[in-house]
Amino acid sequence: MxxxxxxxxxxxxxxxxxxxxxxxxxxxxxxxxxxxxxxxxxxxxxxxxxxxxxxxxxxxxxxxxxxxxxxxxxxxxxxxxxxxxxxxxxxxxxxxxxxxxxxxxxxxxxxxxxxxxxxxxxxxxxxxxxxxxxxxxxxxxxxxxxxxGFRPLNDIIQFINDVPELKASIHASIESDKLDHSNCSLYLNNVVVALLKTNATVIKENLATLVNRISAQSTKNDLDQLVLVLHEQYPGDVGVFFAYLLNYIxxxxxxxxxxxxxxxxxxxxxxxxxxxxxxxxxxxxxxxxxxxxxxxxxxxxxxxxxxxxxxKPICESDNHALFRPPVDEFEVESYHISEGAEQSIKSRRGPAIVLVLDGNIQISSSLQPQNNFDKLIKGTVLFVPIDTPFTVKTIDSKSSTLYIARVSERLFK
Ligand SMILES: [Zn+2]
CATH class of the missing domain: 2.60.120.10 (Jelly Rolls)
Structure with missing residues (x-):
């Protein structure tokens, strides 16, 4: 059952x-x-x-x-x-x-x-x-x-040229002629290893200079702000420099x-x-x-x-989004259900976990009355076995958002 x-x-x-x-x-x-x-x-x-x-x-x-x-x-x-x-x-x-x-x-x-x-x-x-x-x-x-993910290569090269404290922290552990960017992977590998192998005291000093310099600027862009925030949270940590190497989204x-x-x-x-x-x-x-x-x-x-x-999500209706990344283990789906509305949740083949992110709901299942729940509040988490369709109704004059993770449909194709 x-x-x-x-x-x-x-x-x-x-x-x-x-x-x-x-x-x-x-x-x-x-x-x-x-x-x-x-x-x-x-x-x-x-x-x-x-x-x-x-x-x-x-x-x-x-x-x-x-x-x-x-x-x-x-x-x-x-x-x-x-x-x-x-x-x-x-x-x-x-x-x-x-x-x-x-x-x-x-x-x-x-x-x-x-x-x-x-x-x-x-x-x-x-x-x-x-x-x-x-x-x-x-x-x-x-x-x-x-x-x-790493930023586009040209952006990284530019930052290493333009941010003297970053450049100094990389060049402390590697000679310039080893930093040939005609081979992108090798170049990035060398940059990352050099940065992570530079003496912690040198990193600390360079970060202090960087942070003082940015703090004194009259205007600060998003990346400047990020560097300041990261340094406040992790003072002297080499990870702050990764703000220049990785995409900031x-x-x-x-x-x-x-x-x-x-x-x-x-x-x-x-x-x-x-x-x-x-x-x-x-x-x-x-x-x-x-x-x-x-x-x-x-x-x-x-x-x-x-x-x-x-x-990019697959959307079957205005209130639905399905995220299916290229792996077999999982996909994630969300439903936003308005106040007083009913939503039937299709039976898909993968077993699932359902999270009631907000609102209160009722669950009914005409074929499987053991799956009727009168009231499930925000924070309820359910395990749903395979082949178990059900209908959700919002209650108590609130809308509700559900997130459902399940084994990906990709596995069954
Ligand atoms: Zn992770």
Missing amino acids: NKIVKLHCVAQQYSWGNYGLNSTVAQLLSADSCVKIDESAPYAELWMGAHPSAPSVVETDDHKRLTLQQYLEANGIESLLGKQVVDRFGAVFPFLFKVLSIRTALSIQSHPDSDLAKKLFEKFPDIYKDPYHKPEIAIALTPFKALC QMAPGQALFLPAGEPHAYVAGDCVECMAPSDNVVRAGLTPKLKDVDTLAHMLTYNTGEPPLV
């Missing part, structure tokens, strides 16, 4: 999250009556899925609390996820869905592809926690700022960014929903007190340059 069940989800309290109920994550979490919000603590990420670091929990009819993975195993993984999903991804839930609420920038990072993830996990299981790749999509919920709510393996990125500010393969493998380059694995990073980056990878 394909039953929709509620998930109790866990927040990650990373230091970069917004505090207390200022955080969208805490607001969503507070829908769960078992959770007390601490106003002095950061709430960075809400994790919806079965990742062993913070698994979502299902409360069964006889009041047992099972992790989502245990629940799937107890009720038949194949009947809940579908044979094709289990054949492709094994007997594990195939994606991790998140909400992020950002107060200070996240580290500059990149994620390994499947082969590298397996190798890193075998060699350094304490650092790289699982054997999976981590392609990810981020969809802005508020105005959202991020650094992502400011996304409107509803815009989405897809990050395949090997793309450098850092989310800077705003709220987003994020979906990824069920992995926590991060290789960091800066804006972090954590380990910077320079050799692994330099080796794994794609060194693609140019426009950042925005994903």
